[in-house]
Amino acid sequence: MNTIVEQQKETAQVxxxxxxxxxxxxxxxxxxxxxxxxxxxxxFNHSIxxxxxxxxxxxxxxxxxxxxxxxxxTGNTSDLKEHFDHxxxxxxxxxxxxxxxxxxxxNWSQITIEKFQETIKIFGQYEGTVMSxxxxxxDNEIHHRGQGYVYLRSLGIEPPAFWER
Amino acid sequence: MNTIVEQQKETAQVxxxxxxxxxxxxxxxxxxxxxxxxxxxxxFNHSIxxxxxxxxxxxxxxxxxxxxxxxxxTGNTSDLKEHFDHxxxxxxxxxxxxxxxxxxxxNWSQITIEKFQETIKIFGQYEGTVMSxxxxxxDNEIHHRGQGYVYLRSLGIEPPAFWER
Numbered sequence: 001m002n003t004i005v006e007q008q009k010e011t012a013q014v015x016x017x018x019x020x021x022x023x024x025x026x027x028x029x030x031x032x033x034x035x036x037x038x039x040x041x042x043x044f045n046h047s048i049x050x051x052x053x054x055x056x057x058x059x060x061x062x063x064x065x066x067x068x069x070x071x072x073x074t075g076n077t078s079d080l081k082e083h084f085d086h087x088x089x090x091x092x093x094x095x096x097x098x099x100x101x102x103x104x105x106x107n108w109s110q111i112t113i114e115k116f117q118e119t120i121k122i123f124g125q126y127e128g129t130v131m132s133x134x135x136x137x138x139d140n141e142i143h144h145r146g147q148g149y150v151y152l153r154s155l156g157i158e159p160p161a162f163w164e165r
Numbered sequence: 166m167n168t169i170v171e172q173q174k175e176t177a178q179v180x181x182x183x184x185x186x187x188x189x190x191x192x193x194x195x196x197x198x199x200x201x202x203x204x205x206x207x208x209f210n211h212s213i214x215x216x217x218x219x220x221x222x223x224x225x226x227x228x229x230x231x232x233x234x235x236x237x238x239t240g241n242t243s244d245l246k247e248h249f250d251h252x253x254x255x256x257x258x259x260x261x262x263x264x265x266x267x268x269x270x271x272n273w274s275q276i277t278i279e280k281f282q283e284t285i286k287i288f289g290q291y292e293g294t295v296m297s298x299x300x301x302x303x304d305n306e307i308h309h310r311g312q313g314y315v316y317l318r319s320l321g322i323e324p325p326a327f328w329e330r
Contacts, residue, residue, distance in 0.1 A: 146311025
Protein backbone atom coordinates (compact mmCIF):
# COMPACT_ATOMS: atom_id res chain seq x y z
CA MET A 1 0.00 0.00 0.00
CA ASN A 2 1.29 3.43 -0.91
CA THR A 3 1.66 6.08 1.74
CA ILE A 4 -0.30 9.34 1.39
CA VAL A 5 2.87 11.17 0.40
CA GLU A 6 3.62 8.68 -2.39
CA GLN A 7 0.07 8.90 -3.72
CA GLN A 8 0.32 12.68 -3.85
CA LYS A 9 3.48 12.48 -5.91
CA GLU A 10 1.81 10.25 -8.46
CA THR A 11 -1.13 12.56 -9.17
CA ALA A 12 -1.03 16.12 -10.45
CA GLN A 13 -2.20 18.44 -7.71
CA VAL A 14 -2.69 22.21 -7.48
CA UNK A 15 -1.32 21.97 -3.95
CA UNK A 16 -0.74 18.91 -1.78
CA UNK A 17 -1.84 18.70 1.86
CA UNK A 18 1.77 18.94 3.06
CA UNK A 19 2.42 21.98 0.84
CA UNK A 20 -0.72 23.65 2.19
CA UNK A 21 0.42 23.00 5.77
CA UNK A 22 3.86 24.46 4.98
CA UNK A 23 2.21 27.47 3.32
CA UNK A 24 0.03 28.12 6.36
CA UNK A 25 2.79 27.57 8.92
CA UNK A 26 4.87 30.04 6.89
CA UNK A 27 2.07 32.58 7.33
CA UNK A 28 1.77 31.71 11.02
CA UNK A 29 5.49 32.27 11.46
CA UNK A 30 5.10 35.74 9.92
CA UNK A 31 2.12 36.51 12.16
CA UNK A 32 4.23 35.47 15.15
CA UNK A 33 6.87 38.01 14.14
CA UNK A 34 4.18 40.70 13.78
CA UNK A 35 3.06 39.96 17.37
CA UNK A 36 6.69 40.21 18.48
CA UNK A 37 7.09 43.56 16.68
CA UNK A 38 4.38 45.21 18.86
CA UNK A 39 5.41 47.03 22.02
CA UNK A 40 3.72 45.13 24.86
CA UNK A 41 1.31 47.92 25.79
CA UNK A 42 0.32 48.74 22.21
CA UNK A 43 -0.35 45.07 21.52
CA PHE A 44 -3.06 45.09 24.20
CA ASN A 45 -4.32 48.69 23.82
CA HIS A 46 -3.65 50.24 20.42
CA SER A 47 -6.40 50.36 17.84
CA ILE A 48 -7.67 52.51 14.97
CA UNK A 49 -11.23 53.54 14.12
CA UNK A 50 -12.83 51.56 16.94
CA UNK A 51 -11.39 48.27 15.74
CA UNK A 52 -10.19 45.47 17.99
CA UNK A 53 -6.66 45.56 19.39
CA UNK A 54 -4.07 43.27 17.81
CA UNK A 55 -4.24 41.17 20.98
CA UNK A 56 -7.97 40.63 20.40
CA UNK A 57 -7.43 39.82 16.73
CA UNK A 58 -4.67 37.39 17.70
CA UNK A 59 -6.98 35.65 20.17
CA UNK A 60 -9.53 35.21 17.38
CA UNK A 61 -6.79 33.52 15.32
CA UNK A 62 -5.81 31.33 18.28
CA UNK A 63 -9.43 30.31 18.76
CA UNK A 64 -9.73 29.26 15.14
CA UNK A 65 -6.44 27.61 14.09
CA UNK A 66 -5.66 24.87 16.61
CA UNK A 67 -9.26 24.02 17.55
CA UNK A 68 -10.44 24.23 13.91
CA UNK A 69 -7.88 21.72 12.66
CA UNK A 70 -8.53 19.49 15.66
CA UNK A 71 -12.23 19.47 14.79
CA UNK A 72 -11.47 18.63 11.15
CA UNK A 73 -9.10 15.84 12.16
CA THR A 74 -11.20 14.29 14.92
CA GLY A 75 -14.79 15.23 14.07
CA ASN A 76 -15.28 16.55 17.60
CA THR A 77 -17.06 19.91 17.49
CA SER A 78 -16.38 22.63 20.02
CA ASP A 79 -17.59 26.20 20.44
CA LEU A 80 -15.50 29.03 19.03
CA LYS A 81 -13.38 30.51 21.80
CA GLU A 82 -12.06 34.06 21.37
CA HIS A 83 -10.65 34.81 24.79
CA PHE A 84 -7.62 33.37 26.51
CA ASP A 85 -5.99 34.23 29.83
CA HIS A 86 -2.98 36.36 29.01
CA UNK A 87 -2.38 38.72 32.01
CA UNK A 88 -1.45 41.42 29.46
CA UNK A 89 1.64 39.41 28.63
CA UNK A 90 2.75 38.94 25.02
CA UNK A 91 4.89 36.01 26.18
CA UNK A 92 1.74 34.12 27.24
CA UNK A 93 0.13 34.78 23.85
CA UNK A 94 3.28 33.61 22.06
CA UNK A 95 3.29 30.46 24.19
CA UNK A 96 -0.28 29.73 23.10
CA UNK A 97 0.77 30.48 19.51
CA UNK A 98 3.60 27.94 19.64
CA UNK A 99 1.39 25.33 21.26
CA UNK A 100 -1.12 25.81 18.41
CA UNK A 101 1.69 25.35 15.86
CA UNK A 102 2.43 21.91 17.33
CA UNK A 103 -1.25 20.96 17.60
CA UNK A 104 -1.87 21.91 13.97
CA UNK A 105 1.08 19.81 12.79
CA UNK A 106 -0.02 16.82 14.87
CA ASN A 107 -3.66 16.94 13.77
CA TRP A 108 -2.85 17.73 10.13
CA SER A 109 -1.25 14.32 9.66
CA GLN A 110 -4.65 12.78 10.46
CA ILE A 111 -6.41 14.57 7.58
CA THR A 112 -6.47 12.41 4.45
CA ILE A 113 -6.60 14.06 1.03
CA GLU A 114 -10.12 12.70 0.46
CA LYS A 115 -11.32 14.70 3.44
CA PHE A 116 -10.62 18.13 1.92
CA GLN A 117 -13.72 18.01 -0.27
CA GLU A 118 -16.05 16.73 2.48
CA THR A 119 -18.72 18.99 3.95
CA ILE A 120 -18.48 19.99 7.61
CA LYS A 121 -20.08 22.48 9.98
CA ILE A 122 -17.04 24.00 11.63
CA PHE A 123 -17.49 25.11 15.27
CA GLY A 124 -21.02 23.75 14.90
CA GLN A 125 -21.90 26.90 12.94
CA TYR A 126 -20.23 27.41 9.57
CA GLU A 127 -21.08 24.95 6.83
CA GLY A 128 -18.63 24.39 3.99
CA THR A 129 -16.03 21.98 2.72
CA VAL A 130 -12.96 21.18 4.79
CA MET A 131 -10.97 22.92 2.04
CA SER A 132 -13.02 26.12 2.18
CA UNK A 133 -12.84 26.12 5.99
CA UNK A 134 -9.04 25.81 6.02
CA UNK A 135 -8.71 28.51 3.36
CA UNK A 136 -10.95 30.69 5.51
CA UNK A 137 -8.66 30.15 8.52
CA UNK A 138 -5.61 31.18 6.47
CA ASP A 139 -7.27 34.10 4.66
CA ASN A 140 -8.73 35.46 7.89
CA GLU A 141 -5.26 35.40 9.45
CA ILE A 142 -3.74 37.28 6.48
CA HIS A 143 -6.60 39.79 6.64
CA HIS A 144 -6.17 40.60 10.32
CA ARG A 145 -2.38 40.54 10.13
CA GLY A 146 -2.61 43.14 7.33
CA GLN A 147 -4.52 45.27 9.81
CA GLY A 148 -1.73 44.72 12.32
CA TYR A 149 0.71 46.12 9.76
CA VAL A 150 -1.26 49.39 9.73
CA TYR A 151 -1.29 49.48 13.54
CA LEU A 152 2.51 49.04 13.56
CA ARG A 153 3.03 51.71 10.88
CA SER A 154 0.78 54.12 12.80
CA LEU A 155 3.09 53.51 15.80
CA GLY A 156 6.14 54.31 13.66
CA ILE A 157 7.28 50.66 13.64
CA GLU A 158 8.36 48.89 10.46
CA PRO A 159 6.59 45.52 10.19
CA PRO A 160 8.41 42.36 9.03
CA ALA A 161 8.55 41.91 5.24
CA PHE A 162 5.35 40.31 3.94
CA TRP A 163 7.19 37.89 1.65
CA GLU A 164 9.44 36.43 4.38
CA ARG A 165 7.90 33.30 5.88
CA MET B 166 -9.53 10.90 -23.60
CA ASN B 167 -10.90 12.46 -20.48
CA THR B 168 -11.24 16.21 -20.20
CA ILE B 169 -9.32 18.02 -17.49
CA VAL B 170 -12.53 18.51 -15.50
CA GLU B 171 -13.30 14.78 -15.60
CA GLN B 172 -9.78 13.89 -14.51
CA GLN B 173 -10.08 16.25 -11.56
CA LYS B 174 -13.28 14.59 -10.46
CA GLU B 175 -11.62 11.19 -10.51
CA THR B 176 -8.70 12.13 -8.29
CA ALA B 177 -8.86 13.41 -4.74
CA GLN B 178 -7.66 17.01 -4.66
CA VAL B 179 -7.17 19.53 -1.87
CA UNK B 180 -8.55 22.14 -4.27
CA UNK B 181 -9.12 21.92 -8.03
CA UNK B 182 -8.01 24.64 -10.47
CA UNK B 183 -11.61 25.74 -11.01
CA UNK B 184 -12.25 25.90 -7.26
CA UNK B 185 -9.10 27.98 -6.82
CA UNK B 186 -10.24 30.38 -9.56
CA UNK B 187 -13.67 30.70 -7.92
CA UNK B 188 -12.01 31.27 -4.54
CA UNK B 189 -9.82 34.05 -5.93
CA UNK B 190 -12.57 35.71 -7.95
CA UNK B 191 -14.66 35.70 -4.76
CA UNK B 192 -11.84 37.59 -3.06
CA UNK B 193 -11.53 39.93 -6.04
CA UNK B 194 -15.24 40.65 -5.88
CA UNK B 195 -14.84 41.62 -2.20
CA UNK B 196 -11.83 43.83 -3.01
CA UNK B 197 -13.95 45.53 -5.69
CA UNK B 198 -16.57 46.35 -3.05
CA UNK B 199 -13.87 47.73 -0.75
CA UNK B 200 -12.73 50.06 -3.58
CA UNK B 201 -16.37 51.11 -4.06
CA UNK B 202 -16.75 51.81 -0.33
CA UNK B 203 -14.03 54.51 -0.41
CA UNK B 204 -15.03 58.13 -0.98
CA UNK B 205 -13.35 59.14 -4.25
CA UNK B 206 -10.93 61.60 -2.66
CA UNK B 207 -9.94 59.33 0.22
CA UNK B 208 -9.30 56.47 -2.21
CA PHE B 209 -6.57 58.56 -3.87
CA ASN B 210 -5.29 60.51 -0.85
CA HIS B 211 -5.97 58.83 2.50
CA SER B 212 -3.22 56.87 4.20
CA ILE B 213 -1.96 55.98 7.67
CA UNK B 214 1.61 55.95 9.01
CA UNK B 215 3.22 56.91 5.69
CA UNK B 216 1.76 53.91 3.87
CA UNK B 217 0.55 53.90 0.29
CA UNK B 218 -2.98 55.08 -0.51
CA UNK B 219 -5.58 52.43 -1.30
CA UNK B 220 -5.43 53.59 -4.93
CA UNK B 221 -1.71 52.78 -4.99
CA UNK B 222 -2.26 49.42 -3.32
CA UNK B 223 -5.04 48.66 -5.82
CA UNK B 224 -2.72 49.48 -8.73
CA UNK B 225 -0.19 47.01 -7.34
CA UNK B 226 -2.93 44.37 -7.34
CA UNK B 227 -3.93 45.31 -10.92
CA UNK B 228 -0.32 45.02 -12.03
CA UNK B 229 -0.04 41.54 -10.57
CA UNK B 230 -3.33 39.71 -11.18
CA UNK B 231 -4.12 39.96 -14.90
CA UNK B 232 -0.51 40.14 -16.16
CA UNK B 233 0.65 37.44 -13.73
CA UNK B 234 -1.93 34.90 -14.89
CA UNK B 235 -1.29 35.84 -18.52
CA UNK B 236 2.40 35.12 -17.98
CA UNK B 237 1.64 31.76 -16.36
CA UNK B 238 -0.76 30.80 -19.16
CA THR B 239 1.36 31.98 -22.11
CA GLY B 240 4.94 31.88 -20.85
CA ASN B 241 5.46 35.47 -22.03
CA THR B 242 7.25 37.47 -19.34
CA SER B 243 6.60 41.16 -18.82
CA ASP B 244 7.85 43.70 -16.28
CA LEU B 245 5.75 44.38 -13.20
CA LYS B 246 3.65 47.51 -13.77
CA GLU B 247 2.36 49.38 -10.73
CA HIS B 248 0.94 52.54 -12.28
CA PHE B 249 -2.08 52.99 -14.46
CA ASP B 250 -3.70 56.14 -15.88
CA HIS B 251 -6.70 56.86 -13.70
CA UNK B 252 -7.28 60.68 -13.73
CA UNK B 253 -8.20 60.36 -10.03
CA UNK B 254 -11.31 58.48 -11.06
CA UNK B 255 -12.43 55.38 -9.18
CA UNK B 256 -14.58 54.47 -12.17
CA UNK B 257 -11.44 54.10 -14.31
CA UNK B 258 -9.85 51.85 -11.70
CA UNK B 259 -13.00 49.74 -11.46
CA UNK B 260 -13.03 49.44 -15.26
CA UNK B 261 -9.45 48.09 -15.15
CA UNK B 262 -10.50 45.77 -12.32
CA UNK B 263 -13.36 44.30 -14.37
CA UNK B 264 -11.16 43.90 -17.42
CA UNK B 265 -8.66 41.99 -15.28
CA UNK B 266 -11.48 39.72 -14.04
CA UNK B 267 -12.23 38.70 -17.63
CA UNK B 268 -8.57 38.30 -18.55
CA UNK B 269 -7.93 36.07 -15.54
CA UNK B 270 -10.90 33.86 -16.43
CA UNK B 271 -9.82 33.59 -20.07
CA ASN B 272 -6.18 32.79 -19.30
CA TRP B 273 -6.98 30.45 -16.40
CA SER B 274 -8.62 27.95 -18.76
CA GLN B 275 -5.21 27.58 -20.48
CA ILE B 276 -3.46 26.46 -17.27
CA THR B 277 -3.40 22.66 -16.98
CA ILE B 278 -3.28 21.03 -13.57
CA GLU B 279 0.24 19.72 -14.28
CA LYS B 280 1.45 23.31 -14.58
CA PHE B 281 0.76 24.27 -10.96
CA GLN B 282 3.86 22.45 -9.70
CA GLU B 283 6.18 23.79 -12.43
CA THR B 284 8.87 26.33 -11.58
CA ILE B 285 8.64 29.82 -13.09
CA LYS B 286 10.26 33.21 -12.64
CA ILE B 287 7.23 35.47 -12.49
CA PHE B 288 7.70 39.00 -13.90
CA GLY B 289 11.22 37.83 -14.72
CA GLN B 290 12.12 38.25 -11.05
CA TYR B 291 10.43 35.98 -8.54
CA GLU B 292 11.24 32.29 -8.74
CA GLY B 293 8.80 29.74 -7.39
CA THR B 294 6.19 27.26 -8.47
CA VAL B 295 3.13 28.38 -10.39
CA MET B 296 1.14 27.35 -7.32
CA SER B 297 3.21 29.44 -4.91
CA UNK B 298 3.03 32.43 -7.30
CA UNK B 299 -0.76 32.28 -7.54
CA UNK B 300 -1.08 31.89 -3.77
CA UNK B 301 1.18 34.92 -3.43
CA UNK B 302 -1.11 36.94 -5.73
CA UNK B 303 -4.15 36.01 -3.63
CA ASP B 304 -2.48 36.41 -0.23
CA ASN B 305 -1.00 39.78 -1.20
CA GLU B 306 -4.48 40.98 -2.20
CA ILE B 307 -5.99 39.85 1.13
CA HIS B 308 -3.09 41.52 2.98
CA HIS B 309 -3.53 44.91 1.30
CA ARG B 310 -7.32 44.74 1.40
CA GLY B 311 -7.09 44.18 5.17
CA GLN B 312 -5.14 47.43 5.28
CA GLY B 313 -7.95 49.08 3.28
CA TYR B 314 -10.37 47.96 6.00
CA VAL B 315 -8.38 50.00 8.56
CA TYR B 316 -8.35 53.01 6.22
CA LEU B 317 -12.14 52.76 5.89
CA ARG B 318 -12.65 52.34 9.65
CA SER B 319 -10.39 55.35 10.31
CA LEU B 320 -12.70 57.33 7.97
CA GLY B 321 -15.75 56.17 9.95
CA ILE B 322 -16.90 53.88 7.13
CA GLU B 323 -18.01 50.30 7.74
CA PRO B 324 -16.26 47.95 5.27
CA PRO B 325 -18.10 45.08 3.53
CA ALA B 326 -18.26 41.86 5.57
CA PHE B 327 -15.07 39.82 5.11
CA TRP B 328 -16.92 36.54 4.67
CA GLU B 329 -19.17 37.77 1.83
CA ARG B 330 -17.66 36.97 -1.55
